Amino acid sequence: MAGLQTNKKKKNKLGMRRTGFIMAFLAPTLLVFCVFYLYPIVTVFATSFCKWDYTNITSPEFFGFGNLWDNYNYIFNKYPFFWEALRNSTTWAILGAVVQIPIATLIALALSRKVKGVKWVRNIYIVPNMISTAAMGIIFLQLYNPSYGIINPVIRLFKKGFSDNILLLHGPAFVAMTCAYIFFTGTTTLMILGNIMAVPEEVREAAMLDGASGLKQDWYIVIPMIKGTLKTVSTLAATSGFLIYNEVYFLTKGAAGTYSISYVIRELAISSPRTQFGRANAVAVIQILAGMVIIVVVNLLYSMNLGKKRIDR
Amino acid sequence: MRKKLISILLATAMCGSMLAGCGSNNAGNAVEKETESAAETAAASEEAPEAEASQTGEKEVLEFYHGYYQDESEWAAAQAMRDIYDEFANAHADGSVTFKPIAVENRDDIVSVKVAGGSFPDIVDAGGGGVPLAAIQQNLVYDLKPYIDENNLQDAVGINYTQHDQDGHIYAVHDQIESRGLWYNADVFEKAGVSADAFSDWASFGEAMAKIRELGDGSYGYIAGQGSSFIINAVMASSENGRKMLESELTEEVINSDEFAEAFKTAAKLDQENGSEHTTDDNGNLMADFNTNGTVGVLFNGVWNASGIDASLTEAIEPVIFPGDISIASAGGGIAVANGMSEAKTELALEFVKYMTSAEVQEKIFTEVQANPCNMTLDLNALAEGSGNAATMKLAEACSQVNNAGTIVIDMGYTWGSDVKSAIINALMECAVSGTDIDARFELLQKELVALIG
Numbered sequence: 001m002a003g004l005q006t007n008k009k010k011k012n013k014l015g016m017r018r019t020g021f022i023m024a025f026l027a028p029t030l031l032v033f034c035v036f037y038l039y040p041i042v043t044v045f046a047t048s049f050c051k052w053d054y055t056n057i058t059s060p061e062f063f064g065f066g067n068l069w070d071n072y073n074y075i076f077n078k079y080p081f082f083w084e085a086l087r088n089s090t091t092w093a094i095l096g097a098v099v100q101i102p103i104a105t106l107i108a109l110a111l112s113r114k115v116k117g118v119k120w121v122r123n124i125y126i127v128p129n130m131i132s133t134a135a136m137g138i139i140f141l142q143l144y145n146p147s148y149g150i151i152n153p154v155i156r157l158f159k160k161g162f163s164d165n166i167l168l169l170h171g172p173a174f175v176a177m178t179c180a181y182i183f184f185t186g187t188t189t190l191m192i193l194g195n196i197m198a199v200p201e202e203v204r205e206a207a208m209l210d211g212a213s214g215l216k217q218d219w220y221i222v223i224p225m226i227k228g229t230l231k232t233v234s235t236l237a238a239t240s241g242f243l244i245y246n247e248v249y250f251l252t253k254g255a256a257g258t259y260s261i262s263y264v265i266r267e268l269a270i271s272s273p274r275t276q277f278g279r280a281n282a283v284a285v286i287q288i289l290a291g292m293v294i295i296v297v298v299n300l301l302y303s304m305n306l307g308k309k310r311i312d313r
Numbered sequence: 314m315r316k317k318l319i320s321i322l323l324a325t326a327m328c329g330s331m332l333a334g335c336g337s338n339n340a341g342n343a344v345e346k347e348t349e350s351a352a353e354t355a356a357a358s359e360e361a362p363e364a365e366a367s368q369t370g371e372k373e374v375l376e377f378y379h380g381y382y383q384d385e386s387e388w389a390a391a392q393a394m395r396d397i398y399d400e401f402a403n404a405h406a407d408g409s410v411t412f413k414p415i416a417v418e419n420r421d422d423i424v425s426v427k428v429a430g431g432s433f434p435d436i437v438d439a440g441g442g443g444v445p446l447a448a449i450q451q452n453l454v455y456d457l458k459p460y461i462d463e464n465n466l467q468d469a470v471g472i473n474y475t476q477h478d479q480d481g482h483i484y485a486v487h488d489q490i491e492s493r494g495l496w497y498n499a500d501v502f503e504k505a506g507v508s509a510d511a512f513s514d515w516a517s518f519g520e521a522m523a524k525i526r527e528l529g530d531g532s533y534g535y536i537a538g539q540g541s542s543f544i545i546n547a548v549m550a551s552s553e554n555g556r557k558m559l560e561s562e563l564t565e566e567v568i569n570s571d572e573f574a575e576a577f578k579t580a581a582k583l584d585q586e587n588g589s590e591h592t593t594d595d596n597g598n599l600m601a602d603f604n605t606n607g608t609v610g611v612l613f614n615g616v617w618n619a620s621g622i623d624a625s626l627t628e629a630i631e632p633v634i635f636p637g638d639i640s641i642a643s644a645g646g647g648i649a650v651a652n653g654m655s656e657a658k659t660e661l662a663l664e665f666v667k668y669m670t671s672a673e674v675q676e677k678i679f680t681e682v683q684a685n686p687c688n689m690t691l692d693l694n695a696l697a698e699g700s701g702n703a704a705t706m707k708l709a710e711a712c713s714q715v716n717n718a719g720t721i722v723i724d725m726g727y728t729w730g731s732d733v734k735s736a737i738i739n740a741l742m743e744c745a746v747s748g749t750d751i752d753a754r755f756e757l758l759q760k761e762l763v764a765l766i767g
Contacts, residue, residue, distance in 0.1 A: 054447035058431040080761040146590030165589040255739040
């Protein structure tokens, strides 16, 4: 009995030591996380309930519980571009996951084929993805230029006499802006491609012996095996779609119903001569919450899909 | 046994590191104390910088941030401005304060960051947005009015004296005036069979633009969007009420006024007829069509456009002011000085304001920088003739027209705010699309503006 107790004590001591070691090694990371991640998030959240503009730029004032939601009330009920921006950003987030990821997966599958010249094509494909989104914005501005761009002549093939600036047309402007980013899937493609390459050769060979080759192999073997990566890149694509800013800034500056959430934050915090930091942070809180929702939704969708597969089996 | 040995070694290592830690903590305390005393010294030196400077023999530095960072080959005016600043620095090289001009691309960001942190650059040539309201509210900016009055610089600072007056305080002096009128291509006008009478009223202007479009050789009326926002400015300036509205902050009353409605709808109608393909939020995107290609009838731009006109078009391009003998002149941003600097630094900063508005420097701003100087004592025509430069002659003509217009008003962007102006420009650009319901878009704009000022 005494021996058992001694053993228990020893185990406890060892456990404490292990926890101590773990804590010691985690401490620097936790510190950095608290200073560079947690503190800004908490500040953004706290100041979204404060009056913080040009009149009190160095000392945000808490509204008090009676007027706690003043900034949010302004954003939801008065600020003219918020709902438009939220709708656009959400649509870009969905398109990021629904359009960008299938495109990236198809390209990655194509690039994973062992055919002559594939390495060369892979490098060529990556080049445009190294151009910054800002530079891309300027390039697309030229592309859409109604006087010398290449889009208007194409439209004229179907609609004679068309001369309007498509970046000023409600609807087409949104599509034009989406096209300016959605096909640039370089990083995503590389991540997927890396995972495809990691699929063991034996698995492929086994599939071949079972009669699965080409597209069947991709559908039944490769894609299920890279599901984890697909979930990650879907989350990344959806969040980056939700955060779109450069395209709005360079192409339309919000005209023709193309405001985005990030652009709204800029308008409130920087463009407005009234420097409305408090209100901008209220929008930022909504952006953070939306980001979390995106992560949850993507996870949910992928787990639902997985569950269905299991039942099928 | 081995486990015990390892445990002892680990314990020894831990004790050693603890002792070392405590030791360094003591050392740390010592460093902390040193730091504290250094901080105290720094605080003391901030309180009495002159005494500190004289004790250590080190010179104070007066940092001046400006936006003329471009290479001479890219924009010659930037080099001309830098030369002017360097001349001042050299002239005061022997003084107790070193004048240090710093050219930066992100000047406005630097100012914003400093102001958000509760400080202000020693001196800054504030950009288009002007001195941030937040800086003025925090009392970070020096009031230049007493200095201007004591030294009788009213004529030297010109329009700054009235436009930058904020309840009896002047926080910035711009050495150049943002003077705006129109430029037109006489050759295009002649081809279309129209004359400069087109600028007598907005209806005639619209008819002239229609005739230019009818030419069918790729020519078009004017570059709309950012440029046509000045139509709103000019139409509002044509009535006394409108002028008052332009000079004050934007209110709900102004947004719902007939003057604003008429001004917006006049501009929007002209823009729609002109076509959305010639509409841009940045004039620079289509500027070459006017200055180089000669395919545009009219350009809404400042007097400074004189230096951008291609030599082959100098003869054809002429300046003119808005219908109704109206011009737009704004002091805009300008040189702003920080509050709470040492006496020596403040003195040199004020000396710099005087230098920049002096006749000698203002002449250079006109002839070398090719901008409209703020100093009202200069004879620009005589200076232009003396220079013998065709672009400078055009500039003189444009400046003289703007300065002598029957009505001179401020750019609404400076009184109503840049966010308001960009909302107006966006609405105008959308109206340029054929078939857009201008009345409906105006109603939407009204709602947007009411919300923006809320």
